[in-house]
Amino acid sequence: MRVAEAWRVALDALRANRLRSALTMLGVIIGVASVVLLVAIGTGTKQKVEQQVEGLGSNLLLVVPGRIEVGTAPVVSPLTLKDVDAVTRVVGDPDRVAVTIASGATARAGARTDFTTVQGVLETTPAVFTRSLARGRYLTGTDVDTSRRVAVLGDSVARALFPDRDPLGQQVTLAGVRFRVIGVFAPLGQSLGVDRDDEVHVPVTAAQRLWGTQRVDGIAVKAPDRERIDELGERIVAELNRRHPDTEFSAVTQQQILGVLGDILGVLTGVLAAIAGISLLVGGVGVSNIMLVSVRERTREIGLRKAVGARPRDIGVQFLLEAVLLTTIGGLTGMALGVGTALLVDALSPIPAAITWWSLALAFGVSAAVGIVFGVVPAQRAGRLDPVVALRAE
Amino acid sequence: MTASPPAIEAVDVSRTYQLDGVSVEALRGVSLTVQPGDYVALVGPSGSGKSTLMHLLGGLDRPTGGRLVIGGRDVNALSPPEMATLRNETIGFVFQAFHLLPRTSAVENVALPLVYRGVSARQRRERAAAMLGRVGLGHRLGHRPNQMSGGEQQRVAIARALVTEPTVLLADEPTGNLDSVTGAAVLELLERLNAESGVALVMVTHDQEVAARARRRITMRDGVVVADSATDDGTAHLHDRPLSVDHGRPATLVPAPSAEPRSVSGSGPGHPSGGSGGAAGATGRLPHPPDRGPGSEDADAATGDGSDS
Ligand SMILES: Nc1ncnc2c1ncn2[C@@H]1O[C@H](COP(=O)(O)OP(=O)(O)O)[C@@H](O)[C@H]1O
Ligand SMILES: [Mg+2]
Numbered sequence: 001m002r003v004a005e006a007w008r009v010a011l012d013a014l015r016a017n018r019l020r021s022a023l024t025m026l027g028v029i030i031g032v033a034s035v036v037l038l039v040a041i042g043t044g045t046k047q048k049v050e051q052q053v054e055g056l057g058s059n060l061l062l063v064v065p066g067r068i069e070v071g072t073a074p075v076v077s078p079l080t081l082k083d084v085d086a087v088t089r090v091v092g093d094p095d096r097v098a099v100t101i102a103s104g105a106t107a108r109a110g111a112r113t114d115f116t117t118v119q120g121v122l123e124t125t126p127a128v129f130t131r132s133l134a135r136g137r138y139l140t141g142t143d144v145d146t147s148r149r150v151a152v153l154g155d156s157v158a159r160a161l162f163p164d165r166d167p168l169g170q171q172v173t174l175a176g177v178r179f180r181v182i183g184v185f186a187p188l189g190q191s192l193g194v195d196r197d198d199e200v201h202v203p204v205t206a207a208q209r210l211w212g213t214q215r216v217d218g219i220a221v222k223a224p225d226r227e228r229i230d231e232l233g234e235r236i237v238a239e240l241n242r243r244h245p246d247t248e249f250s251a252v253t254q255q256q257i258l259g260v261l262g263d264i265l266g267v268l269t270g271v272l273a274a275i276a277g278i279s280l281l282v283g284g285v286g287v288s289n290i291m292l293v294s295v296r297e298r299t300r301e302i303g304l305r306k307a308v309g310a311r312p313r314d315i316g317v318q319f320l321l322e323a324v325l326l327t328t329i330g331g332l333t334g335m336a337l338g339v340g341t342a343l344l345v346d347a348l349s350p351i352p353a354a355i356t357w358w359s360l361a362l363a364f365g366v367s368a369a370v371g372i373v374f375g376v377v378p379a380q381r382a383g384r385l386d387p388v389v390a391l392r393a394e
Numbered sequence: 395m396t397a398s399p400p401a402i403e404a405v406d407v408s409r410t411y412q413l414d415g416v417s418v419e420a421l422r423g424v425s426l427t428v429q430p431g432d433y434v435a436l437v438g439p440s441g442s443g444k445s446t447l448m449h450l451l452g453g454l455d456r457p458t459g460g461r462l463v464i465g466g467r468d469v470n471a472l473s474p475p476e477m478a479t480l481r482n483e484t485i486g487f488v489f490q491a492f493h494l495l496p497r498t499s500a501v502e503n504v505a506l507p508l509v510y511r512g513v514s515a516r517q518r519r520e521r522a523a524a525m526l527g528r529v530g531l532g533h534r535l536g537h538r539p540n541q542m543s544g545g546e547q548q549r550v551a552i553a554r555a556l557v558t559e560p561t562v563l564l565a566d567e568p569t570g571n572l573d574s575v576t577g578a579a580v581l582e583l584l585e586r587l588n589a590e591s592g593v594a595l596v597m598v599t600h601d602q603e604v605a606a607r608a609r610r611r612i613t614m615r616d617g618v619v620v621a622d623s624a625t626d627d628g629t630a631h632l633h634d635r636p637l638s639v640d641h642g643r644p645a646t647l648v649p650a651p652s653a654e655p656r657s658v659s660g661s662g663p664g665h666p667s668g669g670s671g672g673a674a675g676a677t678g679r680l681p682h683p684p685d686r687g688p689g690s691e692d693a694d695a696a697t698g699d700g701s702d703s
Contacts, residue, residue, distance in 0.1 A: 005509055304495070
């Protein structure tokens with residue numbers, strides 16, 4: 001029997017039992033749809049995180065004491081503004097160097113309070129991290145040099161403290177000390193469940209005075225070009241090691257952060273896909289089951305086909321193709337359903353979802369393979385039927 | 395006249411079924427030959443092994459003993475796929491229960507054997523349509539089995555059996571599920587096709603008149619052949635001759651040429667006395683339930699034989 005003929009026979013058989021075919025496909029449809037959807041969510045999350053890390057500013061180099069590794073305890077920073085000056089000399093451009101010293105603090109304005117993160121920074125921060133203001137102005141070099149008690153509010157803080165007033169020029173109390181609001185950031189939104197607008201920037205010098213310290217937590221450098229970013233990081237770390245021989249320093253790039261995050265999210269996506277794959281497997285068992293029923297039901301047809309000259313192989317191929325058709329049609333439907341659901345989730349919920357071609361190809365390939373694997377036993381059984389016995393079947 | 399090679403040759407063929415550890419000897423040493431163009435009626439009480447023998451003759455089953463040669467090929471030497479090809483090329487089956495594929499048009503049912511021969515779809519359709527024309531169903535090509543009467547369905551089945559131009563047509567109680575009028579018409583068709591195309595016809599029947607009309611009658615009992623008109627009455631040599639020479643028929647069955655009176659007696663009771671005897675007798679009968687022809691040889695025909703279809 002020709003292959004095209006076998007396809008037609010298999011398709012006819014499925015059409016003859018529409019409802020049952022559809023119900024059998026349902027298992028495969030759900031399996032494939034969940035694989036596609038979960039992989040889309042995993043991929044979408046990864047892409048969004050990557051965007052946000054990229055959004056920190058391009059060619060960013062973060063210099064912190066200690067090692068950046070999962071499971072290592074944070075190290076108390078020995079860095080001071082003198083070290084920042086030393087790093088600036090290495091970099092050669094003060095506009096490319098930013099610092100931070102951060103701590104949680106209660107912000108108060110009138111009767112309203114908001115617990116937020118206060119960041120002591122240099123005036124270079126918006127350029128290094130690519131931040132923009134909605135209102136007012138940012139800190140200036142003079143603000144930093146003179147430890148002026150001025151503050152730039154994140155969008156959330158501004159809303160919490162000044163829901164019905166213009167915050168510009170108003171007083172806020174941070175950890176008991178009064179600051180004057182000079183600007184409000186443009187909103188950034190959420191990232192990995194963290195509100196990125198929940199922060200207040202003040203001059204690093206004012207923050208150090210507030211907390212009674214000389215230290216800074218970390219230094220960020222915007223490298224002039226991507227090619228020499230690693231080399232620049234090494235030079236900065238060498239300089240800091242010279243100044244603080246007892247402490248280890250790390251310089252990490254966005255690429256390294258992305259790599260670590262990508263690995264974590266990749267594993268997560270894989271686990272989700274595997275769980276969905278199990279449901280696809282269950283769908284395959286359903287296909288096998290129905291094919292066995294189908295073989296039994298069509299025993300007389302098998303006997304007749306054999307009587308008129310069908311070889312065992314012809315019958316086997318016919319039933320195998322039927323199983324493969326069930327799973328591939330189910331697979332295609334599941335893909336459509338998965339893609340549709342992913343697009344809806346992406347559009348209507350905060351969960352990001354992105355369709356990738358490899359996940360579609362994989363889902364289709366797996367569903368076809370499921371058809372073959374789970375169709376083989378029923379097909380062999382059909383092929384081996386004794387025609388005389390088959391013709392006598394009820 | 396020189397003898398042409400037999401279409402089927404069975405030598406001391408036996409078939410034993412194993413059923414829950416018990417051996418059932420359905421056939422116990424059957425020897426017979428089917429010549430090209432032959433017309434054989436196979437009679438015998440229910441359970442005597444007729445269907446078992448038909449399955450063997452058609453290569454649907456294998457003997458457990460003896461030698462069986464179909465179309466010049468010893469089935470003991472053939473693999474299952476080779477058997478399938480042999481069936482496809484040399485045998486046509488007509489079953490009591492029709493065995494048409496449901497939800498499939500008449501023309502596609504008829505074309506089915508050609509599918510396994512690798513014939514192109516267009517040619518299949520052409521040949522199937524032509525064959526349906528020959529069985530008088532040229533106007534029913536697109537009909538499904540459930541849209542046709544029993545007689546029409548059996549005609550479709552006959553067309554399917556003959557579309558491959560086999561050398562032997564095996565019909566196991568082809569009228570068993572039909573009323574007598576329809577059954578007679580189907581018989582007439584089978585006999586006409588046997589006469590016209592030269593396909594050998596081996597038919598299981600309970601109808602004495604039909605059996606008498608056949609050129610040769612084989613009677614079975616308890617798994618053995620107890621009578622074979624070809625060997626018993628000394629006319630065996632006649633069956634080695636080409637069909638057209640000696641196979642006279644009643645005028646009603648064959649329209650034109652050889653309307654001469656049947657020159658050779660099929661011998662045995664029920665042989666039609668005149669040219670029109672067979673058909674007239676058949677059409678005159680009342681409808682009867684399937685499985686029990688009025689000519690049943692045995693009382694157990696009434697209860698039996700439901701098992702083999
Ligand atoms: N598949 C089978 N298994 C066991 N016994 C069988 C089988 N087929 C037929 N038989 C037995 O073989 C004998 C002959 O059966 P069968 O050829 O159908 O007779 P007939 O067609 O003459 O009525 C019966 O006794 C029947 O019960
Ligand atoms: Mg029988």
